[in-house]
Amino acid sequence: MFKSKKLVTVAAALAGLLFGLDIGIIAGALPFISQDWQLSIAQQEWIVSTMMLGATLGSIANSWLSSRLGRKFSLLWGGILFAVGTLGCAFSINIHMMLIFRVIQGFSIGIASYAAPLYLSEMSDKAVRGKKIAMYQVMVNVGIVLAFLSDTFFSLFDSWRAMFAVLVIPAAILIIAVWMMPKSPRWLAAKGRMSEAKTILLSLRQSEREAHQEFQDIVASLKVKESGFQLFKANKNFRRSVTLGIALQFMQQFTGMNILMYYAPTIFKMAGFASHMQQMISTIFVGLAFVIATSLVSQVVDTWGRKPALKIGFAIMGAGMFCLGLLLEMIHNGDHNPLFGYLSVVMAIVCIVGYAMSAAPMVWILCSEIQPLKGRDFGVACSTTMNWVSNMVLGATFLSLLNGIGTGNTFWLYAGLNIIFIGVTILFVPETKGIELEHIEANLMHGKKLRDLGVTEANIDNATLSIN
Template sequence: MFNYNFLITVAASLAGLLFGLDIGLISGALPFITTEWSISIHQQEWIVSTMMLGATLGSISNNWLSAILGRKRSLMWGGVIFAIGTLGCTFSNNIDVMLVFRVVQGFAIGIASFAAPLYLSEMSDKAVRGRRIATYQLMVTVGILVAFLSDTWFAQTGNWRMMFAVLLIPTAILVISVYFMPRSPRWLASRGYMQEAQSVLLSLRMDEREASQEYQEIIASLKVKQSGFALFKANKNFRRSVGLGLVLQFMQQFTGMNILMYYSPKIFEMAGFTSKMEQMFSTVLVGLAFVLATFIAIGMADSWGRKPALKIGFTVMGAGMFCLGLLLKFVLTGHAPVYFSYLAVLTSIICICGYAMSAAPMVWVLCSEVQPLKGRDFGIACSTTMNWIANMVLGATFLSLLSGIGTAQTFWLYAGFNIIFVLVTVFMVPETKGITLESIEANLMSGKKLRDIGISSDKQAASSPLSDSNQG
C-alpha cells in the first residue's frame, strides 16, 4: 500500500509557504504602494493589518469549516480563496480595493494556518510529530525568504503588482497537491467513516498492529459525549487547554518578531540604510537567517523538546530586542559610528534566529497537541484566532508606537514581554515530545497540571482518555 507520509508533509507545508510569501511580500511592496498612492502612516498599518483581520475571520470560521469539510478540503478551499485575494490585490487601483482583497487573502491564510498544523499533527506518528509540524514553519520561513528575494528583484523597477502576482504559482501547486492527499483518520473516525480511517492509518504506519492500536485509542477518545463549544462549557479541563492555546499564541506574537518581517525596510531605514536596495538586501539577510535557524527547530523538536527551545528562544529575543532598541536610539541621534548600523542588522538576525528555533514552530506544535479530539477543532480555532488578533494589533500599532513612545522604548517594550514569557514557559507550558495525542488528552482530562500533561505512564496510555465522571 502506498505510503503517504512524504506527500503529506510537503503538500500540507505548502500552506506555510503561502503564509510566509504574504508576510515577506508586503514588507517589500509597502514602500512602493506608499509612494504611488501617497498614503498615510495609518493607511500603511491597515494594508499590513487587514490581512490579519481576514485571518482572524478565517480562523473563527474554521471551528465549523474544518469539522464539516475536513482538514484536507479546508486546505484546498483556502488555496482557492487565496488566489482570488491575490488577483484582487494585483489589479487594485486604490487603497480601498486593496484593503478588501487583503482581507480576502487573510481569510484564506487563517484557514490554512489552522488546517495545516492540525492535519500534520493528526497524520503523524508521535516520534516525528514535532518535526513534521516544524517543517510547516520551515516552509513559512522559506516563503518569507523567497518573497524578500522577489521583492528585491522587482524593487529595481518598483513593480509591486508583480510582487503580488508571483503568489499565484505556489497557490496553484498547493491546491493540486492537496487534492491527492488522504483525509485525516481522526476526522474520518469522528464523522463515522471507520473503515476509511483504518485504511488511512495502515497506509501511514505500514504496520497493522501499530495502526490497530492507534485506531483503538482514537475510538476511546470519541467516547466523550460533548464536543466543540458544548464540551468547552461542560468540562473545566478542556477550558484549561483552550486557555493554554490562547496564551501560547499571544506569546508568539508579542515577542515582536513579526514587526521585523512586516516593517523590516522601515527598521533598516531607521538603522541608517537610506537606499531601497540597501534596505532590501538587509531584509534578505534576515529572511535567510530565519530559514537556516528553523532547521535547528526541526532537529530539536522531537529530540530536545518543545519547552527548552521556548525558554532559550524567549531569552535570546528579549536580550536582542533590548539591544536593537539601544542601537537604534544611538543611530537616530546622528552621532553613532557607522558600524552601529551593521550591528542593528546583526542584532535583528539574532532575534529572528531565536524566534525561528523556538516560538515560531513550537507554539504551533503545542497548540495542535494539547487539545482533546472531540474539542480539537474548537480549541485550535480559538488559539489560531488569538494568533491573528494579536498579529493584527501588532501590525496596526507598530508605526504609531514609534511616533508615540519612541523607537527605543517600543523595542524595549517587546523585550520586557519576552522576559515575562520565559517565566510563563517555566511554570505553565508542558513538554509533549514522544507522547501520543491520546495520552496527552488522558492527562489533561484527569486534571493534571498543564505543565505535567506531557508526562506519560503505561497506566495512563492504556486507559480511556475520559470517563463520565471527569466531564463536569
C-alpha cells in the same frame, strides 16, 4: 489513494509557504504602494493589518469548515481564496480595493494556519510529530525569503503589482498537491467513518500493530459525549487547554518578531540604510537566518523538546530586542556611526534566530497537541484566532508606537514581554515530545496540571475519559 507518506508533509507544508510569502511580500511592496498612492502612516498600517483581520475571520470560520469538510478540503479552499486575493491585490486601483482583497488574502491564510498544523499533528507518527509540524514553519520561512527575493527583483522595476501577481504560481501548486492528499483518520473517525480511518492509518504507520493500537486510542477518545463549544462549557479541563493555547499564541506574537518581517525595510531605514536596495538586502539576510535556524531546529525538535527551546528562545529574543532598541535609539539621537547600522542587522538576525528555534515552530506544535479530539477544532480555532488578533494589533500599532513612545521604548517593551514569557513557560507549558495525542488528552481529562500533560504513567487508561 496516495503514494507516499511524504506527500502529507510536503503538501500540508505548502500552506506554510503561502503564509510566508504573504508575510514577506508586503514588506517590499508597501514602500512602493505608499509612494504611488501617497499613503499616511495609518493607511500603511491598514494595508498591513487588514490581512490579519481577514486571517482572524478565516481562523474563526475554519472551526466550522474544518469540522464539516475536513482538514484536506479546508486547505483546498485556502489555496483557492489565496489566488483570488492575490490577483485582486495585484490589480487594485485604489486603497479601498486593496484593503478588500487583503482581507480575502488574509482569510485564506487564516484557514491555512489553522488547518495545516492540525492536519500534520493528526497524520504524523508520535516520534516525528514535532518534526513534521516544524516543517510547516520551515516552509513559512522559506516563503518569507522567497518573497524578499522576489520583492528585491521587482523593486528594480518599481513593480509592486508583479510582487503580488507572482504568488498565484505557488497557490496553484498548493491546490494541486492538496487534491492528492488523504483525509485525516482522526477526522474520519470523529465522523463515524471508521473503516476509512483505519485504512489510512494502516497506510501511514510502520506496522499493522502500531496502526491498530493508534486506532483503538482514537476510538477511546471519542467516548467523550460533548464536542466543540458544548465540551468547552461542560468540561473545566478542556477550558484549561483552550486557555493555554490562547496564551501560547499571544506569547508568540508579542515577542515582536513579526514586526521585523512586516516592517523590515522601515526598520533598516531607521538603522541608516538609505537606499531601498540596501534595506532589502538586509531584509534578505534576516529571512535567510530565519530559514536556516528553523531548518536546524526541525531536525532536533523531537529529541530536544518543546519547553527547553521556548525558554532559551525567549531569553535570546529578549536580549536581542533590548540591544536592537538601544542601537536604534542611539542612531535616532544623532550617532551615525556606520557600525551601529550593521550591528542593528546582526541584532535583528539574533532575534529572528531566537524566534525560529523556539516560539515560531513550538507554539504551533503545542497548540495542535494539547487539545482533545472532540474539542480540537474548537480549541485550535480559539488559539489561531488569538494569533491573528495579536498579529493584527502588532501590525496596526508598530509605526504609531514608534511615533508615540519612541524607538528605544518600543523595542524595550517587547524585550520585557519576552522575559515575562520565560516565567509563563516554566509554570504552565508541558513537554509533549514523543507522547501520543490520546495520552496527552487522557492526562488533561484526568485533571493533571498543564505543565504535566506530557507525563507518562503506565496506569493511564484512555478508555476512562470522563467529564469533570
